[in-house]
Amino acid sequence: MRVVVTGGAGFLGSHLSALLRGRGDQVICVDNFSTGRRENLDALLGDPGFTLIEADVTEGLEIPGRVDAVAHLASPASPPDYHRLPLETLAVGSRGTEYGLRLAARNQARFVLASTSEVYGDPVVHPQREDYWGNVNPVGPRSVYDEAKRYAEAVTMAYHRTYDLDVGIVRIFNTYGPRMRPQDGRVVTSFITQALVGDPLTIYGDGEQTRSFCYVDDLVAGIVAMIDGDVTGPVNLGNPVEWTVGRLASEILRITESSSTIERYPLPTDDPTRRRPDITLARRLLGWEPVVPVEEGLRRTVEWFRSRPEELLAAAPSLAGAQPGGVLLS
Numbered sequence: 021m022r023v024v025v026t027g028g029a030g031f032l033g034s035h036l037s038a039l040l041r042g043r044g045d046q047v048i049c050v051d052n053f054s055t056g057r058r059e060n061l062d063a064l065l066g067d068p069g070f071t072l073i074e075a076d077v078t079e080g081l082e083i084p085g086r087v088d089a090v091a092h093l094a095s096p097a098s099p100p101d102y103h104r105l106p107l108e109t110l111a112v113g114s115r116g117t118e119y120g121l122r123l124a125a126r127n128q129a130r131f132v133l134a135s136t137s138e139v140y141g142d143p144v145v146h147p148q149r150e151d152y153w154g155n156v157n158p159v160g161p162r163s164v165y166d167e168a169k170r171y172a173e174a175v176t177m178a179y180h181r182t183y184d185l186d187v188g189i190v191r192i193f194n195t196y197g198p199r200m201r202p203q204d205g206r207v208v209t210s211f212i213t214q215a216l217v218g219d220p221l222t223i224y225g226d227g228e229q230t231r232s233f234c235y236v237d238d239l240v241a242g243i244v245a246m247i248d249g250d251v252t253g254p255v256n257l258g259n260p261v262e263w264t265v266g267r268l269a270s271e272i273l274r275i276t277e278s279s280s281t282i283e284r285y286p287l288p289t290d291d292p293t294r295r296r297p298d299i300t301l302a303r304r305l306l307g308w309e310p311v312v313p314v315e316e317g318l319r320r321t322v323e324w325f326r327s328r329p330e331e332l333l334a335a336a337p338s339l340a341g342a343q344p345g346g347v348l349l350s
């Protein structure tokens with residue numbers, strides 16, 4: 021297959037591109053490096069089956085030659101990134117998605133949208149099944165991301181219904197692993213970076229809020245299953261093992277053997293109190309489920325971070341209170 025991966029220089033996109041190349045697909049990555057890094061693609065640059073196009077997908081998406089599938093991953097994804105890039109986030113979820121859909125339609129290719137568990141907002145149904153419509157604040161600070169992805173799902177379904185375009189929507193839950201940026205402000209990267217440099221771990225709120233963390237290798241295998249199949253979805257992809265943020269902090273301190281302390285900051289506005297995917301559909305329709313236990317995935321991620329001490333030292337000072345209005349409480 022010849023697959024276009026938008027956002028291919030990012031965390032998930034670079035792992036997805038590597039997996040597709042590994043099985044012999046041709047990959048064309050389109051990325052503007054707003055939150056991605058060229059070095060994520062070091063192993064692929066120079067590979068004749070891999071093409072990197074530096075471009076902003078909100079300005080159009082023209083790819084010469086046949087295209088068999090478009091995987092649309094381009095979008096800022098960490099809360100500090102989309103707070104910093106609010107209009108860009110809305111643009112890539114709306115215009116960027118539509119350009120991806122048009123490219124797929126011109127080629128009669130399959131279009132796979134990387135949506136998110138954030139479409140469920142602060143969920144009142146738990147665990148989250150795909151038929152839950154969500155609880156999103158349309159004017160809150162997270163809305164630039166949540167509503168962009170909800171619109172992206174809507175426009176994807178409109179192309180499916182109007183043009184009979186072959187589409188698939190995956191709703192991705194919190195994913196972690198090598199190649200995340202230490203300064204991206206997400207909880208796994210912040211805690212690992214802080215534990216390794218000996219800074220206090222910054223817990224927002226009481227640490228009782230939950231997330232369900234999926235290792236990147238598992239997650240991208242689910243995206244590939246979606247690319248290969250004919251399921252429209254939406255289908256949740258994530259690890260149903262649910263942890264509190266406090267437990268995550270303890271596990272990371274244990275794995276890193278760090279003596280870092282804990283500092284508490286206010287919970288950011290509209291921060292979801294709990295999140296856990298129901299993956300019944302993914303199991304049944306895609307034959308997919310995660311296989312890497314969280315402790316093992318964290319160990320692998322810690323090893324990767326440990327090999328980059330300068331980067332961690334440079335990132336650490338920016339992490340304390342990385343969320344808007346972050347004030348040290350204790």
Ligand code: NAD
Nearest residue numbers: 027029030031032052053054055056076077094095192195
């Ligand atoms: P990331 O920030 O590492 O990657 C996003 C990539 O998109 C970056 O390389 C960035 O430069 C690129 N990009 C952004 N805007 C662009 C534009 N206008 N044109 C071209 N490229 C652009 O984030 P990630 O964690 O790899 O997330 C990838 C996708 O998966 C996103 O769509 C995100 O919403 C979704 N997702 C991720 C997670 C997660 O836990 N990682 C969870 C839910 C959904």
Ligand code: UDP
Nearest residue numbers: 099205206207208210222223224229265291
């Ligand atoms: N969080 C935290 N400390 C940090 C970063 C995040 O306690 O340094 C919390 C955050 O408030 C949220 C959870 O960890 O409750 C997951 O945050 P992340 O930004 O990783 O992802 P998302 O909120 O998008 O799920």
